[in-house]
Amino acid sequence: MDDPIDRRPGVDHTRAHPARVYDYWLGGKDNFAADREVAEAMMTAVPGIPMMARANRDFLQRTLRVLVSERGIDQFLDVGSGIPTARNTHEVVQELAPAARVLYVDNDPVVAAHSRALLTGTHDGASAFLLADAREPGAILGDPVLHRTLDLHRPVGLMLVSVLMYFPDEVAHHIVRTLLAALPPGSHLTISHPTADFDPEASAAAVAVARRGGLTYITRSRAEVEAFFAGLELVGPGVVPIAGWRPELGAGPRGDERRAHFWGGVARKP
Numbered sequence: 190m191d192d193p194i195d196r197r198p199g200v201d202h203t204r205a206h207p208a209r210v211y212d213y214w215l216g217g218k219d220n221f222a223a224d225r226e227v228a229e230a231m232m233t234a235v236p237g238i239p240m241m242a243r244a245n246r247d248f249l250q251r252t253l254r255v256l257v258s259e260r261g262i263d264q265f266l267d268v269g270s271g272i273p274t275a276r277n278t279h280e281v282v283q284e285l286a287p288a289a290r291v292l293y294v295d296n297d298p299v300v301a302a303h304s305r306a307l308l309t310g311t312h313d314g315a316s317a318f319l320l321a322d323a324r325e326p327g328a329i330l331g332d333p334v335l336h337r338t339l340d341l342h343r344p345v346g347l348m349l350v351s352v353l354m355y356f357p358d359e360v361a362h363h364i365v366r367t368l369l370a371a372l373p374p375g376s377h378l379t380i381s382h383p384t385a386d387f388d389p390e391a392s393a394a395a396v397a398v399a400r401r402g403g404l405t406y407i408t409r410s411r412a413e414v415e416a417f418f419a420g421l422e423l424v425g426p427g428v429v430p431i432a433g434w435r436p437e438l439g440a441g442p443r444g445d446e447r448r449a450h451f452w453g454g455v456a457r458k459p
């Protein structure tokens with residue numbers, strides 16, 4: 190397939206990038222040959238990967254609905270938000286709470302271009318996009334766009350959905366701790382994270398292929414994912430396979446909860 194030449198500053202289409210690899214699995218068109226090569230190689234190692242990407246999006250939507258409807262959260266900080274595909278965070282939450290506010294953060298210029306295009310025309314700045322690196326949470330917290338969009342004196346839903354696997358432990362914990370410390374009590378943290386706990390062989394193969402494609406991809410055990418929630422109150426059912434987190438709220442197929450190799454959970458900051 191030929192790619193149109195993308196001359197936007199910062200867009201490097203000669204190397205695979207996580208957002209565009211993920212976009213390919215979700216059936217999107219915002220990916221280049223290098224992305225498709227890594228995506229296809231990972232699918233050869235783990236054929237279920239596109240299904241897992243969809244399961245992850247479904248988890249995101251179910252957790253958002255619970256956060257708005259049961260927990261009264263109406264502002265969200267969605268870090269590593271990805272290329273907008275159907276049913277993004279602001280669409281899901283503003284359907285339930287029309288005044289809800291969302292700040293998307295991602296470090297990919299392709300994500301930035303698509304997010305900004307999608308958000309143009311949404312009402313009175315209720316949703317915004319910030320091009321920033323999650324590894325610098327202090328810069329995110331200090332950015333005027335964040336303060337124009339979110340009120341950090343009121344509870345926030347911090348969404349780290351399928352993103353912490355790109356960072357080694359120290360960095361991942363620094364991101365979680367720093368962002369949470371800036372949010373008031375009553376805020377909630379949502380995480381989904383790939384794991385080798387369900388199918389060690391397939392997961393090891395996926396990790397190896399990702400590394401060959403230049404992507405960092407770290408799987409974590411249940412205890413390691415639970416460690417991100419230390420000091421918080423886990424919301425039922427706790428850290429579970431994402432397909433088994435409140436599945437009754439979704440329209441997707443039921444069945445083996447471990448089909449998507451991800452742990453997921455939501456917790457409240459006391």
Ligand code: SAM
Nearest residue numbers: 208211269270271295296297322323350351352
């Ligand atoms: N959260 C979305 C979801 O679950 O559908 C997208 C997940 S996608 C697998 C991971 C996203 O994290 C990509 O959009 C990628 O660009 C972003 N990402 C990777 N490293 C990042 C970093 N250092 N800072 C900010 N975003 C990053």
